Amino acid sequence: MTPAYDDTLRDAPTETFQFHLKKTDGKARLGTITMPRGTIRTPAFMPVGTVGTVKAMYLDQVRDLGADIILGNTYHLMLRPGPERVARLGGLHELIRWPHPILTDSGGFQVMSLSSLRKLDERGVTFKSHIDGREHHMSPERSIEIQGLLDSDIQMQLDECVALPAEPREIQRAMEMSLRWAERCKVAFGDQPGKAMFGIVQGGDIEALRVKSAEGLKALDLKGYAVGGLAVGEPQEVMLRMLDATLPVLPTEKPRYLMGVGTPDDILKSVACGIDMFDCVMPTRSGRHGLAFTRRGKVNIRNARHAEDKRPLDEESSCPASRDYSRAYLHHLVRANEALGGMLLSWHNLAYYQELMQGIRKAIAEGRFADFMAETQEMWAKGDIDPV
Amino acid sequence: MTPAYDDTLRDAPTETFQFHLKKTDGKARLGTITMPRGTIRTPAFMPVGTVGTVKAMYLDQVRDLGADIILGNTYHLMLRPGPERVARLGGLHELIRWPHPILTDSGGFQVMSLSSLRKLDERGVTFKSHIDGREHHMSPERSIEIQGLLDSDIQMQLDECVALPAEPREIQRAMEMSLRWAERCKVAFGDQPGKAMFGIVQGGDIEALRVKSAEGLKALDLKGYAVGGLAVGEPQEVMLRMLDATLPVLPTEKPRYLMGVGTPDDILKSVACGIDMFDCVMPTRSGRHGLAFTRRGKVNIRNARHAEDKRPLDEESSCPASRDYSRAYLHHLVRANEALGGMLLSWHNLAYYQELMQGIRKAIAEGRFADFMAETQEMWAKGDIDPV
Numbered sequence: 001m002t003p004a005y006d007d008t009l010r011d012a013p014t015e016t017f018q019f020h021l022k023k024t025d026g027k028a029r030l031g032t033i034t035m036p037r038g039t040i041r042t043p044a045f046m047p048v049g050t051v052g053t054v055k056a057m058y059l060d061q062v063r064d065l066g067a068d069i070i071l072g073n074t075y076h077l078m079l080r081p082g083p084e085r086v087a088r089l090g091g092l093h094e095l096i097r098w099p100h101p102i103l104t105d106s107g108g109f110q111v112m113s114l115s116s117l118r119k120l121d122e123r124g125v126t127f128k129s130h131i132d133g134r135e136h137h138m139s140p141e142r143s144i145e146i147q148g149l150l151d152s153d154i155q156m157q158l159d160e161c162v163a164l165p166a167e168p169r170e171i172q173r174a175m176e177m178s179l180r181w182a183e184r185c186k187v188a189f190g191d192q193p194g195k196a197m198f199g200i201v202q203g204g205d206i207e208a209l210r211v212k213s214a215e216g217l218k219a220l221d222l223k224g225y226a227v228g229g230l231a232v233g234e235p236q237e238v239m240l241r242m243l244d245a246t247l248p249v250l251p252t253e254k255p256r257y258l259m260g261v262g263t264p265d266d267i268l269k270s271v272a273c274g275i276d277m278f279d280c281v282m283p284t285r286s287g288r289h290g291l292a293f294t295r296r297g298k299v300n301i302r303n304a305r306h307a308e309d310k311r312p313l314d315e316e317s318s319c320p321a322s323r324d325y326s327r328a329y330l331h332h333l334v335r336a337n338e339a340l341g342g343m344l345l346s347w348h349n350l351a352y353y354q355e356l357m358q359g360i361r362k363a364i365a366e367g368r369f370a371d372f373m374a375e376t377q378e379m380w381a382k383g384d385i386d387p388v
Numbered sequence: 389m390t391p392a393y394d395d396t397l398r399d400a401p402t403e404t405f406q407f408h409l410k411k412t413d414g415k416a417r418l419g420t421i422t423m424p425r426g427t428i429r430t431p432a433f434m435p436v437g438t439v440g441t442v443k444a445m446y447l448d449q450v451r452d453l454g455a456d457i458i459l460g461n462t463y464h465l466m467l468r469p470g471p472e473r474v475a476r477l478g479g480l481h482e483l484i485r486w487p488h489p490i491l492t493d494s495g496g497f498q499v500m501s502l503s504s505l506r507k508l509d510e511r512g513v514t515f516k517s518h519i520d521g522r523e524h525h526m527s528p529e530r531s532i533e534i535q536g537l538l539d540s541d542i543q544m545q546l547d548e549c550v551a552l553p554a555e556p557r558e559i560q561r562a563m564e565m566s567l568r569w570a571e572r573c574k575v576a577f578g579d580q581p582g583k584a585m586f587g588i589v590q591g592g593d594i595e596a597l598r599v600k601s602a603e604g605l606k607a608l609d610l611k612g613y614a615v616g617g618l619a620v621g622e623p624q625e626v627m628l629r630m631l632d633a634t635l636p637v638l639p640t641e642k643p644r645y646l647m648g649v650g651t652p653d654d655i656l657k658s659v660a661c662g663i664d665m666f667d668c669v670m671p672t673r674s675g676r677h678g679l680a681f682t683r684r685g686k687v688n689i690r691n692a693r694h695a696e697d698k699r700p701l702d703e704e705s706s707c708p709a710s711r712d713y714s715r716a717y718l719h720h721l722v723r724a725n726e727a728l729g730g731m732l733l734s735w736h737n738l739a740y741y742q743e744l745m746q747g748i749r750k751a752i753a754e755g756r757f758a759d760f761m762a763e764t765q766e767m768w769a770k771g772d773i774d775p776v
Binding site: 056057081085095339 | 439440441443444445446468469473476477478483484485695696698712713714716717720721723724726727728730731
């Protein structure tokens with residue numbers, strides 16, 4: 001008889017990067033990633049620490065909520081404080097006081113969404129900083145170099161993410177170049193047993209291209225695989241169709257990361273497709289704008305119905321932000337544009353996201369993920385508690 | 389033999405508002421204010437909780453730093469969330485989760501500095517909200533009513549604070565009207581044994597008018613006295629001269645509160661004149677702008693010299709914000725305009741202010757306030773640690 005699953009226990013760290021697939025339930029997967037800086041229980045949600053801070057949160061709080069890993073944005077960090085400076089300061093972990101694993105993106109996505117006057121060709125991308133207009137160049141090799149200077153534990157290949165809708169020819173061109181860049185990133189990354197470099201499946205909304213991309217990356221035998229270029233405005237149904245086409249091609253013994261996703265419902269359905277890792281700014285960004293994710297769906301705390309409601313967002317939560325502060329106070333803080341409003345709602349939302357991941361892992365462990373998913377969706381559909 | 393002073397011990401709360409003058413050292417005074425919601429060790433610094441939140445701080449942190457009382461701004465709270473709403477929500481303490489004493493100002497100062505199109509006469513002041521332009525009227529009676537709806541423990545009379553420089557005739561007119569308003573506020577406040585209403589000495593930079601104001605207020609036999617209309621741009625020397633003129637007139641057995649003051653140096657010198665209570669937005673506002681107050685004077689964390697400095701603001705501090713985060717990280721956060729920068733520097737500054745007050749109280753208890761003042765000023769003059 002196997003002992004009952006205890007989500008509070010993390011496996012011991014290991015000297016090399018390893019993925020352990022512990023259990024499957026349908027296509028949903030329970031596992032751990034172990035490496036020198038710690039262990040990531042999967043399916044995992046990675047809070048986004050954009051520019052070296054999970055916005056409006058102390059990292060102690062982020063850890064206490066159950067985060068095993070956070071994400072840093074290479075684009076933001078390369079502009080400020082700059083990778084060489086971060087290296088001189090002992091690396092990102094030491095700078096921001098997060099000794100646990102960190103994943104960094106390649107910077108490519110934000111180069112394309114935030115910077116201006118960029119030029120993109122086989123060699124890489126030239127762009128102007130959105131902060132001071134200074135010109136920068138990033139090649140696949142430089143992206144890996146920067147991520148190394150940051151001392152990132154899981155590094156991402158540079159890729160080109162095409163905005164949808166796009167011409168099939170354009171999607172194919174970008175996907176093929178991303179594949180060639182993956183190979184260059186693999187070479188640049190070299191042999192670092194305690195760390196990993198993940199490839200990124202591209203191919204837009206065309207299943208055949210997604211399959212080709214996944215096959216090409218699989219042939220590179222990388223330590224993990226991400227699915228990129230989704231959750232960029234397309235319907236959820238398209239995203240899930242792309243996952244269904246892609247994931248069977250990828251090796252089961254490697255972790256799979258769906259980049260930039262998503263809503264709690266996106267996460268639930270993507271876990272059902274076999275995704276192991278997620279990151280998204282949604283809990284923190286929405287929090288700053290007064291939107292709370294709860295067991296009973298979304299709550300817009302700005303709405304007048306909360307103005308005199310003394311009840312908390314969720315009295316059953318163990319998070320102080322969710323349990324101890326009245327909706328009336330949160331409503332007031334958000335309306336008055338006070339920092340504490342964003343602090344409390346980011347805290348609440350990250351707590352809810354981590355609670356959801358804990359529920360997902362427990363359900364897979366107990367072989368009742370489908371039921372958990374149905375129950376969770378049913379609670380969301382019920383909607384918020386009745387107004388006072 | 390009296391036991392050594394232990395600043396961590398607060399006297400038990402009392403059913404009625406009481407001031408206990410425990411010791412004097414020169415003109416500096418050590419005491420406590422006791423009342424039903426708790427005890428305030430004086431000299432006290434009251435963090436400003438403008439609109440129901442000490443900006444970018446959890447109130448648990450504010451309490452842990454040693455704050456016995458915080459201040460709420462009647463002007464801000466009357467506009468949002470509104471006093472009647474606060475009352476329906478159980479009062480300000482319950483709304484913001486601060487069960488300890490709260491002092492509220494009368495709203496007068498901010499009406500005059502923030503609102504527009506105001507009309508001021510004997511009856512009170514009519515003004516338009518800086519938020520939505522709606523017209524409001526505040527009389528001395530309405531100010532006390534609002535502070536009562538907020539359930540404030542120490543309430544302030546409505547006064548008229550004249551911007552300096554001003555004509556003597558104008559200063560005298562405003563001072564005399566403020567005296568008449570004090571009397572109306574006293575009547576409106578009535579008999580509330582567990583709470584207090586303080587009068588406010590006005591009179592601009594004219595000693596004779598300050599004395600007249602103090603005499604008039606003393607005759608009203610109020611529970612405490614504030615000195616207002618200072619720290620509004622005049623030289624520190626003028627402020628101290630006004631205190632020297634005013635305080636001897638006030639009864640020794642009542643607490644004395646210097647409104648809106650100030651820098652650590654202002655506080656030290658005003659304690660030396662016999663002031664018991666202070667409030668100021670400086671630690672939180674400066675913190676959000678990257679200015680840190682330390683044992684070794686002011687530190688502008690935005691300066692380039694901190695960009696690669698791994699040392700904390702003050703390694704001897706017991707406050708995590710001061711002790712555990714590198715200057716390089718604080719520099720980065722403030723430069724990148726990240727919320728955590730304001731959170732950490734507000735925390736650090738409030739810690740420093742409370743540490744200063746603890747030092748002041750201990751020094752008075754031990755009869756060495758003059759030495760403490762000289763040592764503290766000497767450390768400030770030394771300036772920050774040498775650059776790396």
